[in-house]
Amino acid sequence: MRLIVTCDDSxxxxxxxxTPGTDTSKQDKPQPISITQVFVEPKASPASRIVYSTLYQQRYAVCCRxxxxxxxxxxxxxxxKLVCHREYAELKGSKPVSLHVFAGFDALVMGLDTGKAALVMFHKNALEEECKVVELPGGKPIDALEACPSQPGVFAYGGKENDLRIVKVFEAGKKIKLLKSVEVLFAAKNVKNDHLDLRVPIWITKIRFLPAKDSFKLITATRYGQLRIYDTNHGRKPAHDYQVCTNPIITLNFAGxxxxxxxxxxxKxxxxxxxxxxxxxxxxKTNSATAGDIVKPVPRSLGKYQEGGNTGAIFGVSCFKDTFVATGGLDRYLRVYNLESRELxxxxxxxxQIADILFLEGEEEEESEDEVDEEEENNALWDELESSRPAKKQKQT
Structure with a gap:
């Protein structure tokens, strides 16, 4: 297995x-083949630490700091080696909340906490010196911005007291063309008041698009431990609102x-x-002095990835196909689990401390190559045996 983890401290x-079975916390277990510091240039410091990373053309790592x-x-x-590094004056004072690469259009979009999105184009595997900044409707800070995988140019975003919006930022033809003004495709409404008739606060932390044909379907995570599912054909309020935990949800990923x-x-x-x-x-289940017992539906728990003793918040979660899931966070341990069995x-x-994870290679690729080599050796051996076997004599009549 080969992974790259971004380091907050440095x-x-x-x-x-x-390899599978590696465990640095036990002396009698296999140890890593190598741990190498990379991405040191141009200025490795906590103030400019990498917060998000992704791949471009399967060869380049793109990192926003x-x-x-x-x-x-x-x-x-x-x-x-460092191919390119860009600092844009237009983005000074902003912090990234997401990073999305559109390899087919040689472009990337970075969501910014100031309620903006930055569009940067690639040129010969390097970034252009200019970036275009788009003001997102609402004029409020955001904590999440997600690209629609089926419709390039469409994004969803939200944050603290900034409810979910879906917008179209650019047209994606042969080239990307920014719209003169951002088009709002959907604006969500909050859920109804709680059992005390108090307004339910809004604080979106993560967003993911779900597959859909004639509408947009999304799932959001919140700082109040909620998962909410939206279907734009269903209405502006969430189709489902689930309380899955009581702590802030900080990562949200599909299971492979x-x-x-x-x-x-x-x-935690x-x-x-x-x-x-x-x-x-x-x-x-919860209890209220005025409303009594309150029972709510929750998505069925399929288990936890906790073998190996997680300590502290997990900021990086990355799945490799349908095989592995890697996690890392405050306790400085990179853990890789079997996606299905949840075994370490x-x-x-x-x-x-780990902020993000790029899962580059899985062990099964190496195993498949070994199996191919073994099969070729077996075939060669059989061919050699066949050629060395004496020819049968023909019977004379």
């Missing part, structure tokens, strides 16, 4: 190469390619998997 990253600067690294280079299940983590130590189609109707596969101490 502002750089580390490339971890290990806390100061809204962007770095591009060549993953095929042994030292992961399965869009019916999500993996969430909170600001929980990493849990939930079904979006199997619902426990009486899973969440590898545990590596990296010596720095």
């Amino acid at each position: 502002g750089s990253a580390k490339e971890v190469v290990c 806390l100061d809204a600067s962007i770095s591009v690294y060549d993953l095929e280079d042994d030292e992961k 390619t399965n869009f019916d299940e999500v993996i969430i983590s909170d600001n 130590n929980m990493v849990a998997r939930h079904s979006l189609v199997s619902i426990d109707k009486k899973a969440f 596969v590898s545990k590596v101490y990296v010596g720095s």
